[in-house]
Amino acid sequence: MSSKTLIIFTAVGLIAGLVFGLYLIDVKNTSQLEFVEGSSISIVTEKFDFKKGEEIKISIINSGTVPLTFSDSSYGLRITGLSGMLMFTPKTFQDANLESYSLGPKEKIEFVWDQIKNDGDVALEGLYKIHSKGFDPEDKKVEKFTTITIWK
Numbered sequence: 001m002s003s004k005t006l007i008i009f010t011a012v013g014l015i016a017g018l019v020f021g022l023y024l025i026d027v028k029n030t031s032q033l034e035f036v037e038g039s040s041i042s043i044v045t046e047k048f049d050f051k052k053g054e055e056i057k058i059s060i061i062n063s064g065t066v067p068l069t070f071s072d073s074s075y076g077l078r079i080t081g082l083s084g085m086l087m088f089t090p091k092t093f094q095d096a097n098l099e100s101y102s103l104g105p106k107e108k109i110e111f112v113w114d115q116i117k118n119d120g121d122v123a124l125e126g127l128y129k130i131h132s133k134g135f136d137p138e139d140k141k142v143e144k145f146t147t148i149t150i151w152k
Contacts, residue, residue, distance in 0.1 A: 009135040033063060035106070039136035040064035043146045050150050052125060056113045060132045062103035068134035068142055075109050076133035076143070086129065087117045093135070115150065125150050 026135040033042045042063040050056055060075050062068050070076050072092040079088040090111055103109060115123040128150065 009060055022054055027039055031088045033061060036065075038064050039066050039068065039140065039142045041068060041132055041134055041142050041144045043130050043132050045130070045146065045148055050115075050148060052150055052152055053115060053122070054084075056115065056148065058111045058113060058130055059108045060103070060111070061108040062105055064136075064142070065105050066136050067102050067104050068136060070103075070134045073101055075101060075103070075111075076131070077111055078133075079113060079130045080129050080131065082127050082129060084129075087123060088113055089118065123150055 002148045033038070033044050040063040042061045044059040044061060046057055058077065060077060074090045074092045077090055078086060080086050108148070118125055128148050130148060131133055131143065131145045133141060
């Protein structure tokens with residue numbers, strides 16, 4: 001192999017590594033909890049990397065100064081693959097006494113995911129996004145996601 005070819009392959013590898021690294025920095029959102037003025041929601045897990053089969057505790061926190069409402073008892077929680085394919089949503093229920101579910105400022109709700117997908121299969125190793133979506137008093141959508149990794 002000539003030295004020109006080696007230099008080209010090395011340069012392409014360095015550029016690809018840099019681009020992939022920047023992508024992962026954006027995907028692997030590590031700032032989980034920030035309190036702000038106005039409407040905001042935060043998703044907090046105890047860590048970012050989990051062993052296969054380990055329970056994942058997820059807290060959805062109203063990190064703003066206004067109440068947030070949600071359409072059902074799942075509080076907008078969805079777990080997807082990086083491609084956006086839905087893997088898990090909590091079973092929901094409707095309380096006859098409640099028109100909607102809400103979180104006041106600094107209030108939180110906790111969920112536990114046992115890494116079992118909605119179809120009953122066990123989640124495979126990989127990166128997963130945890131999403132939550134609610135609405136502020138002006139009916140504007142407030143959403144956030146964080147990323148976790150499941151390892152063998």
